Amino acid sequence: MTMRQVELRYNPAEIEERWQERWRTDDIYRVRDDDPRPKWYELTMYPYPSGDLHIGHWYAMGPSDCHARFRRMQGYNVLHPMGFDAFGLPAENAAIQRRIHPYTWTMGNIEKMRGQLASMGPVYDWDRQLVCCDPEYYRWNQWFFLKMYERGLAYRATAPVVWCSSCNTVLANEQVVNGRCERCDTIITRRDLEQWFLRITSYAEELLDFGGLIDWPEKILIMQRNWIGRSEGVEIAFDLSHLGLEAQDIRTFTTRIDTIYGVTFLVLAPEHPLVERLTTDDRKAEVQAYVEEARRQTEIERLAAEKEKTGVFLGSHVVNHLNGEKVPIFIADYALMTYGTGAVMGVPAHDQRDFDFARKFDLPIRVVIAPPGWAGEELEEAYLEEGVHTNSGPFDGMPNSKGKEAIADHVEAQGWGRRAISYRLRDWLISRQRYWGTPIPMVYCADCGVVPIPEEDLPVLLPSDAEFLPTGQSPLSLDSSFINTPCPRCSGPATRETDTMDTFVDSSWYMERFTSPGYDKGPFDPQALAEWMPVDQYTGGAEHAVMHLLYARFFTKALRDMGLVEFDEPFRRLYNQGIILGEDHEKMSKSRGNVVNPDEFVTTLGADAVRCFLMFLGPWDQGGPWSTSGINGTARWLNRLWELCQQDPSSLDESPTDETAVRDIQRKLHQTIKRCYEGLDRFKFNTTISAMMELSNYLGRAWNDGSVGPATWRESIEKLLLMLAPVAPHLAEELWERTGHGYSIHQQLFPAWDEELAAEEVVTLVVQVNGKLRDKLEVPADVAEEEAKSLALASPKVQAHLGDKQVARTIYVPGRLVNVVAN
RNA sequence: GCCGAAGUGGCGGAAUGGUAGACGCGACGGUCUCAAAAACCGUUGGGGGCAACCCCGUGUCGGUUCGAAUCCGACCUUCGGCACCA
Numbered sequence: 031m032t033m034r035q036v037e038l039r040y041n042p043a044e045i046e047e048r049w050q051e052r053w054r055t056d057d058i059y060r061v062r063d064d065d066p067r068p069k070w071y072e073l074t075m076y077p078y079p080s081g082d083l084h085i086g087h088w089y090a091m092g093p094s095d096c097h098a099r100f101r102r103m104q105g106y107n108v109l110h111p112m113g114f115d116a117f118g119l120p121a122e123n124a125a126i127q128r129r130i131h132p133y134t135w136t137m138g139n140i141e142k143m144r145g146q147l148a149s150m151g152p153v154y155d156w157d158r159q160l161v162c163c164d165p166e167y168y169r170w171n172q173w174f175f176l177k178m179y180e181r182g183l184a185y186r187a188t189a190p191v192v193w194c195s196s197c198n199t200v201l202a203n204e205q206v207v208n209g210r211c212e213r214c215d216t217i218i219t220r221r222d223l224e225q226w227f228l229r230i231t232s233y234a235e236e237l238l239d240f241g242g243l244i245d246w247p248e249k250i251l252i253m254q255r256n257w258i259g260r261s262e263g264v265e266i267a268f269d270l271s272h273l274g275l276e277a278q279d280i281r282t283f284t285t286r287i288d289t290i291y292g293v294t295f296l297v298l299a300p301e302h303p304l305v306e307r308l309t310t311d312d313r314k315a316e317v318q319a320y321v322e323e324a325r326r327q328t329e330i331e332r333l334a335a336e337k338e339k340t341g342v343f344l345g346s347h348v349v350n351h352l353n354g355e356k357v358p359i360f361i362a363d364y365a366l367m368t369y370g371t372g373a374v375m376g377v378p379a380h381d382q383r384d385f386d387f388a389r390k391f392d393l394p395i396r397v398v399i400a401p402p403g404w405a406g407e408e409l410e411e412a413y414l415e416e417g418v419h420t421n422s423g424p425f426d427g428m429p430n431s432k433g434k435e436a437i438a439d440h441v442e443a444q445g446w447g448r449r450a451i452s453y454r455l456r457d458w459l460i461s462r463q464r465y466w467g468t469p470i471p472m473v474y475c476a477d478c479g480v481v482p483i484p485e486e487d488l489p490v491l492l493p494s495d496a497e498f499l500p501t502g503q504s505p506l507s508l509d510s511s512f513i514n515t516p517c518p519r520c521s522g523p524a525t526r527e528t529d530t531m532d533t534f535v536d537s538s539w540y541m542e543r544f545t546s547p548g549y550d551k552g553p554f555d556p557q558a559l560a561e562w563m564p565v566d567q568y569t570g571g572a573e574h575a576v577m578h579l580l581y582a583r584f585f586t587k588a589l590r591d592m593g594l595v596e597f598d599e600p601f602r603r604l605y606n607q608g609i610i611l612g613e614d615h616e617k618m619s620k621s622r623g624n625v626v627n628p629d630e631f632v633t634t635l636g637a638d639a640v641r642c643f644l645m646f647l648g649p650w651d652q653g654g655p656w657s658t659s660g661i662n663g664t665a666r667w668l669n670r671l672w673e674l675c676q677q678d679p680s681s682l683d684e685s686p687t688d689e690t691a692v693r694d695i696q697r698k699l700h701q702t703i704k705r706c707y708e709g710l711d712r713f714k715f716n717t718t719i720s721a722m723m724e725l726s727n728y729l730g731r732a733w734n735d736g737s738v739g740p741a742t743w744r745e746s747i748e749k750l751l752l753m754l755a756p757v758a759p760h761l762a763e764e765l766w767e768r769t770g771h772g773y774s775i776h777q778q779l780f781p782a783w784d785e786e787l788a789a790e791e792v793v794t795l796v797v798q799v800n801g802k803l804r805d806k807l808e809v810p811a812d813v814a815e816e817e818a819k820s821l822a823l824a825s826p827k828v829q830a831h832l833g834d835k836q837v838a839r840t841i842y843v844p845g846r847l848v849n850v851v852a853n
Numbered sequence: 854g855c856c857g858a859a860g861u862g863g864c865g866g867a868a869u870g871g872u873a874g875a876c877g878c879g880a881c882g883g884u885c886u887c888a889a890a891a892a893c894c895g896u897u898g899g900g901g902g903c904a905a906c907c908c909c910g911u912g913u914c915g916g917u918u919c920g921a922a923u924c925c926g927a928c929c930u931u932c933g934g935c936a937c938c939a
Binding site: 722794 | 855857859864866867872878890891892906918919920935
């Protein structure tokens with residue numbers, strides 16, 4: 031395929047490099063905390079330093095840089111910083127595979143990416159760069175951890191954790207995708223380990239309150255709401271006292287207490303602590319086999335398309351307090367130990383899963399909520415709708431919506447249970463069996479137990495001489511000089527925690543660190559924090575809808591309760607850009623061979639052309655396919671601007687005779703300013719650029735006609751360049767200089783528009799007959815209704831279409847349309 | 854299965870109750886050139902007509918309205934997210 035390419039009249043590489051150098055030496059993007067202008071903090075999610083700035087990064091960062099530049103031109107003091115999410119697994123894999131230290135690998139990548147980022151021509155103030163593998167950064171991770179530990183927000187627990195045998199690491203539940211490791215796609219297994227957790231669940235209720243957010247996509251709020259998964263119900267006990275065990279009952283959680291009389295069995299999660307005690311001798315072998323199977327099953331279960339219900343009877347029974355009935359106890363993998371109490375009351379008539387289970391095991395299906403017109407016949411499937419209580423003792427005849435409350439009251443009065451709220455959200459597992467992360471600042475002493483490292487001994491540094499084994503075992507756990515340390519409390523021999531923290535800890539507070547990145551008396555300078563936070567506009571991919579954003583919100587609330595910050599939410603507004611696809615409209619991937627390398631286009635067509643095309647290709651939030659011929663279009667436009675803006679207006683006639691042409695060009699100019707202002711304000715980059723293209727086309731025609739004077743021309747070009755500045759910063763600066771303006775265009779305000787100049791004097795009045803377009807009339811914009819209607823009726827075309835029909839009514843939309851309704 | 858987003862020319866898209874297809878790509882025709890590329894000018898939703906013009910057209914079917922790409926209902930398709938949540 032031969033690719034035709036624009037031949038530029040200018041050398042973008044030369045211009046861009048020169049201006050980037052100039053901006054750097056003049057420090058025009060330095061951000062000052064004490065600037066009197068109103069502040070605007072615009073943040074793009076910082077990238078992982080993979081070593082290559084791909085087109086996806088450009089798509090995230092180019093338009094957000096443009097938006098930040100627009101806010102500068104609106105007169106804000108804009109903080110738009112950049113840093114690197116520098117801890118994480120790939121560095122460790124590189125260490126294992128290529129014997130490069132993760133630090134060396136990471137810092138080398140950062141250097142390379144800084145160069146690539148700089149080639150975009152962004153407004154980043156590099157003095158504020160933040161790299162979270164820097165000990166001066168991660169010491170504060172450790173400090174926060176200690177603060178949380180003090181307040182009971184960090185705790186250690188044994189938990190069946192998800193294990194990826196390929197990454198050799200524990201995964202958070204949230205990091206498992208369809209039973210596979212999110213990162214490497216390996217099928218996961220399970221392991222029991224002592225882990226550190228952060229108690230995000232204590233903030234579940236507050237995290238559901240989005241009141242402090244201004245402009246977040248509804249979609250993200252829905253995802254977070256579903257993720258937290260609040261449900262109201264009743265925790266109710268089933269009696270075990272007849273068995274003479276130390277456990278007197280089994281507690282279950284239900285949202286359908288109204289169906290309690292329909293319980294015909296009980297299901298425990300296979301991992302439930304009571305399983306062993308409740309299994310009768312004759313069932314032991316079968317139960318044990320099932321438990322083992324279930325633990326292994328995470329591997330298999332997701333692979334089965336439609337899973338049939340499985341389970342095993344334990345041999346014992348519980349008693350339903352409400353009707354005194356004995357019902358059998360099963361274990362089944364559809365009961366999850368991680369949700370509710372790990373036990374489910376089985377109501378087959380009114381829950382589809384229970385229904386399927388009962389069918390499979392031949393258990394009774396008792397209707398307790400009668401469907402309308404039900405005459406006692408058997409159900410074909412679970413009945414989930416509203417109905418009237420039946421087979422429900424004293425509650426018979428009551429509508430179940432009422433019964434729900436009445437039964438809950440009864441249960442609470444009898445002391446069998448209580449109303450409760452259950453969340454799907456689980457605590458945040460932060461332990462990672464890895465080297466390349468923040469060491470968890472804890473020590474284990476034989477005498478004193480778990481002892482936190484004293485604050486003054488932070489940071490606990492990662493040892494630089496760690497050994498990386500090809501097995502992927504945690505280098506810290508093999509490093510005796512790291513592990514062995516005197517106990518901070520008794521000075522006796524002790525060992526360090528060898529786990530490091532999830533990298534989401536780093537990103538939970540980095541936006542605060544950006545306000546004072548060099549500060550060493552605390553995680554951030556309280557004054558700078560007060561000046562800048564919260565982030566006014568956060569942008570990034572929707573893939574972080576839940577985890578990162580929820581963790582950062584949690585951190586902020588926890589820090590607030592420690593008195594460290596004074597706001598409730600870290601990100602006031604959020605905007606998610608879409609995904610840039612390959613030229614074949616598929617997701618870019620090496621295996622598809624459709625990956626676009628931005629550097630090639632930067633070299634040949636310039637960063638401005640790449641920025642422009644990424645913004646032009648479609649609405650930013652929808653993403654869309656890259657197009658190699660499409661970028662030619664934007665390059666061609668910039669090329670035309672190069673020519674157009676440098677036309678010498680002194681050759682134009684000083685006193686143009688064509689007053690209308692002058693008025694028309696002013697109107698177009700002011701309409702364009704308005705459209706661009708509003709477009710940039712709302713991330714509508716594609717239509718903003720279209721508007722500028724329309725203006726430049728218009729100016730081009732005016733030039734050819736010679737219909738305007740030099741003053742109008744100069745004003746138009748000047749304002750066009752100002753509008754271009756956030757979009758194509760290099761070219762705008764170059765042309766600004768070449769048109770005799772003072773340095774720098776990036777310290778100018780965005781042009782204002784004049785509503786009167788933008789207003790149309792003559793409008794096209796659309797004339798319809800019965801809703802079909804029949805004529806167009808040029809009329810004054812302020813035409814009166816009666817005038818418009820009579821003009822419309824007088825139109826010969828309208829008359830022709832009316833024939834001998836009677837005009838029933840006439841609709842008038844001021845300045846737009848007349849619709850003649852006739853029959 | 855559930856939740857969410859989206860379906861408009863050959864392609865990316867514009868128009869969020871009032872001229873469907875702005876802007877751009879591609880294609881076609883022309884200018885320039887020995888020639889090509891680039892650049893510049895013009896045409897470009899489909900069908901009919903010599904023409905003025907007419908008919909059809911925004912995933913499908915129905916509805917509301919003087920008027921629907923836009924609002925409502927049902928369905929189909931694609932993409933993204935979550936998955937036994939008791």
